Amino acid sequence: MGQNLDMLLGADPAKMKEIPTGEIEIPRLSKKLGQKFYISFRAATIDEMNEIGDKAGKSESEEMKWTIYEMSTDPLFKTKELREKYGTKRPVDIVSDILLGGEVIMVYNAIMKLSGFDKGRIIEEVKN
Numbered sequence: 001m002g003q004n005l006d007m008l009l010g011a012d013p014a015k016m017k018e019i020p021t022g023e024i025e026i027p028r029l030s031k032k033l034g035q036k037f038y039i040s041f042r043a044a045t046i047d048e049m050n051e052i053g054d055k056a057g058k059s060e061s062e063e064m065k066w067t068i069y070e071m072s073t074d075p076l077f078k079t080k081e082l083r084e085k086y087g088t089k090r091p092v093d094i095v096s097d098i099l100l101g102g103e104v105i106m107v108y109n110a111i112m113k114l115s116g117f118d119k120g121r122i123i124e125e126v127k128n
Helices: 003-010 027-033 046-056 060-071 080-086 091-098 101-114 119-127
Strands: 021-025 038-042 072-074
Touching: 021 101, 038 060, 038 101, 046 060, 060 072, 060 091, 060 101, 080 091, 091 101
Parallel strands: none
Antiparallel strands: 021 038, 038 072
16 A cells, blocks of 8 residues: 555544634734734534535635635634624625624634635746
8 A cells, every 4th residue: 555545544534624713813813903813713524615615606716705704713704793893784894894804804814824824835836
């Protein structure tokens, strides 16, 4: 057998299925709130990204917001109380009610990188 196959056969399947997590600081909110403010998130699966793509249609900004909305673990943007506090009409819009455009891109990119969907890296690897 090949070395890679041997490694996979020797691995604990439960550990292989563990979903990575990450966090990113939002400096503007840290300054406004007087303490470090992080958004914690988990990696997305290919199936979740397909579902997000369906929800977002062809809009890249909608895809970014839906990704953050679905993958964030703290704050949990799905919380009804949070949406009510900020007067958000459509649930996914809580993301853009709290984060500025550049912050949305920053968090989205962090989630994509953690999930293995780092577009820049994939393009470079295909070129080489």
